[in-house]
Amino acid sequence: MTNNPNENVIVRTITPLTIRQIQLSTESEGNTFKIDKEFVMNVSLVGTVIKVINGNTYTNYTIDDGTGQLKIREFKRNKQNNMIDQEEQEQEQEQEQVNEEKKKSEQIQNPFENKYVRIIGNLKAYKKQKSFSVNKIMEITDSNQITTHFLEAILVHIQRINGVSNQGQTTSQESQIKEEKIEIKKETNKNKNNNIITQQNTDHILGLALKDKALRLISSNQTSSGISLQELSKKLKSTEEEIREIVDFFLDQGQIYITIDDEHFRSTD
Amino acid sequence: MSSATPRINFKYLSQFEGKTVRIAGKVGEKQGNNVILHTTDNGQVIVDRSQNLKKSYETNNVEVLGVWKNNQLSELTFFNLSDNFDFDTYNQMIDLSMEHKEIFM
Numbered sequence: 001m002t003n004n005p006n007e008n009v010i011v012r013t014i015t016p017l018t019i020r021q022i023q024l025s026t027e028s029e030g031n032t033f034k035i036d037k038e039f040v041m042n043v044s045l046v047g048t049v050i051k052v053i054n055g056n057t058y059t060n061y062t063i064d065d066g067t068g069q070l071k072i073r074e075f076k077r078n079k080q081n082n083m084i085d086q087e088e089q090e091q092e093q094e095q096e097q098v099n100e101e102k103k104k105s106e107q108i109q110n111p112f113e114n115k116y117v118r119i120i121g122n123l124k125a126y127k128k129q130k131s132f133s134v135n136k137i138m139e140i141t142d143s144n145q146i147t148t149h150f151l152e153a154i155l156v157h158i159q160r161i162n163g164v165s166n167q168g169q170t171t172s173q174e175s176q177i178k179e180e181k182i183e184i185k186k187e188t189n190k191n192k193n194n195n196i197i198t199q200q201n202t203d204h205i206l207g208l209a210l211k212d213k214a215l216r217l218i219s220s221n222q223t224s225s226g227i228s229l230q231e232l233s234k235k236l237k238s239t240e241e242e243i244r245e246i247v248d249f250f251l252d253q254g255q256i257y258i259t260i261d262d263e264h265f266r267s268t269d
Numbered sequence: 270m271s272s273a274t275p276r277i278n279f280k281y282l283s284q285f286e287g288k289t290v291r292i293a294g295k296v297g298e299k300q301g302n303n304v305i306l307h308t309t310d311n312g313q314v315i316v317d318r319s320q321n322l323k324k325s326y327e328t329n330n331v332e333v334l335g336v337w338k339n340n341q342l343s344e345l346t347f348f349n350l351s352d353n354f355d356f357d358t359y360n361q362m363i364d365l366s367m368e369h370k371e372i373f374m
Contacts, residue, residue, distance in 0.1 A: 018372050020273065048348055066291055067273050067373045116348055143330070143350040147359045150276075154365050157372050 014042045014120060016152040020067035022123060022130065031125045036160035043132070045070070045119045046140065046149040052110035061112070061137070063119065072121060074134035116140040118149070159212075210236060214246045218256050219267040226259040226266035273374045274334055278363050279312020285337050292342060293332040293350060293359060306333060306342070309356035309363075317343045330354045 017035065025033040025040065032039050047065030054060075059074045121134040140146065213236055221227040229247065233240045247265055250256045256265045276291045277284075292314060297305035302319040304326075316333055321344045330350040335342040366373045 020374065021372050064274070066276050114346070114348070141351060143354045144358070147355065147362045150362050150366060151358075153372065154362075154369055157369060 014044050015040050016044045016149055016156060018067040018150070018153050019045065019047065019063065019065045019070045021153070021157070022070060022132070023068050025123070025130070027125050027130075033123055033125070033130070036157055038160050041122055041124065042135075043121055043123050044149065045121075046116065046146055047119075048114065048116050049110070049112040050114070052113050054110070059110070061134070063117070070132060072119065072132040072134050074137060112137065112139060116143065116146060118145060210238060210242070211246050211249070214243065215250060215255065215267070218247075218250070218265050221266065224259070226264045229263040229265075275374055276332075276363055276366065278310040278360055279308040279314065280310055281363070281367065282312075282314070282337055287336070287338050289334065289336050289345070290342075291332050291334045292337075293330065293354070294356075295330055296326050296328075303341075306331070310360050315341045317341050320344060321346060328352060 015035070015038075017040070021035050022033075022043070022045075025035045028034045028039060032041050034040065045063060045065060047063040047070075049061050050064050050069070051062035052059060057076055059076065061072050061074065063070050063072060116139070118138050118140055119134055120136040121132050123130065123132055125131065214232055217232060217235060218227055229240055229243055232247070233243045236243065247256065251258070251265075254268060256267050258264065259266050272289070274289045274291055275285070276293070278292065282290075282292075292306065292308055294306040294308040294312075294314070297307050297313070299305075300315075302317060302322065304316045304318055306314045306316050308314055316335065324347070326347065326349065328349040329352055332348045332350055333342060333344050334346050334348070335344040
């Protein structure tokens with residue numbers, strides 16, 4: 001981990017990934033990994049559980065998300081709901097696994113087996129290998145979460161390879177984000193009992209795409225008076241209120257400035 | 270490294286002859302050991318279920334994982350999908366995944 005506090009904040013966010021990305025990740029300092037040039041630790045995955053091995057202190061899952069397979073581990077909690085000490089249990093790991101594989105194969109089927117699940121966990125290095133430790137595993141009941149997860153993974157990937165950070169700041173290079181192709185309908189779930197997380201994720205992706213479009217329009221305007229709030233609102237097909245929120249964000253970040261009045265803006269680049 | 274089983278729809282089938290893929294859609298009529306799957310992009314795929322007959326589809330929408338060969342999908346396994354599954358958004362996701370194969374295959 002570096003001394004840069006901003007990078008510490010980034011590592012703590014949850015990054016939606018595919019297993020393929022995890023397979024391609026490179027180990028970096030502080031037991032973390034880099035994917036698309038960014039430090040990654042907390043990860044969300046969506047896939048199907050194809051194998052379960054139960055141990056006394058942990059459960060091993062093999063997950064397949066269509067891009068690859070990954071073995072992950074969920075440590076069980078003791079009676080005080082504390083995570084059983086990882087080091088303590090890993091000392092017994094090898095001996096347990098051989099015995100348990102024979103016994104546990106006849107156990108009652110794990111409820112997640114052959115089902116789609118969402119996993120939140122930590123990706124770290126352990127004995128020079130990639131290790132994925134599960135914080136939460138949940139069965140997916142609204143299948144639109146599968147779609148949303150992969151859309152999020154694509155969006156984050158595009159933003160990172162084009163140099164847009166989690167805070168929505170661009171580098172000096174021109175952004176080539178293809179967000180105009182991510183036309184996610186707001187009524188993705190037509191059922192009234194929609195999963196709130198799915199809708200929130202969809203709105204979040206749309207919000208990020210709109211910010212990036214606004215910044216590009218402001219940056220591309222070369223007139224001395226800059227581009228107006230009304231013009232932005234018209235071109236982005238959004239209300240002036242929504243555009244005002246976006247320009248206020250960029251003003252605070254120092255990426256744009258006011259010109260002839262507080263409704264005209266130019267990029268600081 | 271395990272090989273990928275990419276999610277595709279009807280329009281991409283020709284690119285995956287002989288490959289193991291995932292195709293989602295609405296369950297249609299049965300024809301012996303076969304089932305017609307109406308794909309998310311309005312195509313029709315014949316699914317040969319002879320290797321997986323013991324398990325029945327439990328929902329109207331399913332994702333079938335199988336080998337695409339000779340105009341037929343030989344089912345290896347399947348996953349039930351919820352009835353509110355949005356086909357249009359799923360198709361858009363597939364299109365984008367094809368543009369960004371580097372994180373999918």
